[in-house]
């Protein structure tokens with residue numbers, strides 16, 4: 001019992017340093033709740049038996065335990081240096097926004113803005129119109145619509161066009177994109193029934209023809225972007241499929257996935273059909289993500305025929321899925337950048353000239369590493385998973401260096417192979433080179 005009486009009171013702990021200093025970070029209520037929990041845990045330890053000197057130590061540790069519990073509950077989001085060479089790293093937030101875009105957003109985000117007001121007439125306007133017009137300009141589509149992500153775009157399209165009806169989809173496109181996103185599940189959640197067409201590796205036009213029946217209301221094509229079937233493979237190209245759908249009076253929806261609005265000259269992308277290509281090929285509706293190849297914020301972009309986009313816009317679900325101004329403002333800036341053909345951060349992946357080599361050499365000299373050939377990837381379950389060759393730095397380092405790098409400040413994520421640590425600077429902003437080198441030095445414990 002006397003041990004229990006040695007415990008400090010909650011109120012006392014909260015008024016004293018060091019917990020008092022945490023009030024500004026977490027608020028008094030959260031601190032009180034967490035401190036009470038920690039004290040309860042210490043009481044439980046006392047009841048199971050604890051030495052007096054051990055108790056003194058435990059009491060001294062109470063503030064640290066409270067802080068750790070609060071941090072573990074809501075760790076702040078941190079800036080990470082991505083040296084993996086995987087540009088769209090799903091675990092690291094996918095596409096980084098161009099720095100100029102972010103800088104340019106500030107004056108519309110810390111104030112009011114004309115999100116839904118026409119400054120000409122003083123009347124209410126449509127919040128999505130600006131970005132929709134930009135998507136139209138970039139893709140040549142009659143109409144466009146923006147929602148929170150591509151999964152939402154698909155759900156909206158399927159529920160508006162095919163709820164209670166049937167949808168034709170090739171068995172080769174019954175994919176899972178990651179993050180528990182499965183095409184058959186989205187179909188089901190949208191109230192549409194799936195009609196599987198063809199086989200996993202080969203689906204021909206004749207298979208679609210055979211599957212046609214009165215309940216069908218939509219033809220769906222999905223880019224299985226994160227895997228590839230090789231060998232004995234056949235699929236129906238979008239133009240042929242659009243022609244087939246139209247002959248049967250059905251619309252064709254293509255889930256392009258990556259948000260590549262216009263053709264890209266970059267080699268691994270040049271064979272990937274863009275929104276513009278797909279619309280030109282006669283697809284009625286195309287959807288894709290805002291935070292993959294487009295390089296914008298998380299969003300779902302939809303482009304296509306006016307009469308069909310209108311049906312999505314009228315759906316009550318659209319009201320639930322439309323983005324807020326943070327996303328619309330960032331998307332607006334990114335789309336304008338594409339319209340002006342200004343470079344996006346992803347362009348750095350193809351950096352393989354002398355200048356890039358010197359940059360990698362500079363880092364390798366400083367850290368005692370070697371410059372070797374290595375592969376970067378687009379990643380993010382996006383577009384082709386082809387390797388993009390280039391110079392990277394390899395470092396012979398103890399096995400725990402990768403973990404220490406991740407846990408350092410700033411956190412650095414590289415990759416390990418055959419006992420070596422690789423850092424690919426193509427996914428690192430050159431302005432971060434100094435911070436990266438210092439972080440590696442600390443992780444190698446050359447410096448404290």
Ligand SMILES: *Cc1c(COP(=O)(O)O)cnc(C)c1O
Nearest residue numbers: 149150151177223225256257289
């Ligand atoms: C990434 C992807 C999705 C999911 O997009 P989110 O924006 O993550 O919701 C859907 N379909 C395809 C083909 C994709 O590549």
